[in-house]
Amino acid sequence: QNTKNIGPKIIESLIEFISSPANQDLLAFLDAIFNYEGKAKVISTILSGYTFVITGVLSEPRSHFVKLIEEHSGNVSSAISSKTSYLLA
Known part of the structure; x- marks a missing residue:
């Protein structure tokens, strides 16, 4: 699992959430109604x-x-932090 800044507890919670049939229906519904650009x-x-x-x-x-x-x-x-490499202004 290649995850940046996400710990094992959050990953476990996400997997549990996504595995639920009710939540899969919810995610499919939200995906159908929202118009968004992919990454x-x-x-x-x-x-x-x-x-x-x-x-x-x-x-x-x-x-x-x-x-x-x-x-x-x-x-x-969206904000400067210790992880910021460059500020584009």
């Missing part, structure tokens, strides 16, 4: 292990930079 297609892993925080007014919408970072296996966070 960005991975183009490369050049940004793997790096975490970015995006702030301020940029030349493109924030979503453009999030997509680019995720396509290259980077992570985007």
Whole structure:
């Protein structure tokens, strides 16, 4: 199991939740009614292990930079922390 920042107790709880037929029905219902974009297609892993925080007014919408970072296996966070590698402002 390749999980970042998720401990064994949370994984166990998620597996238990997903295994329940009632919850599977709920998840299928929610999946059917919500229109969402999937995670960005991975183009490369050049940004793997790096975490970015995006702030301020940029030349493109924030979503453009999030997509680019995720396509290259980077992570985007909403707040600066000790795990932040780069601040894009």
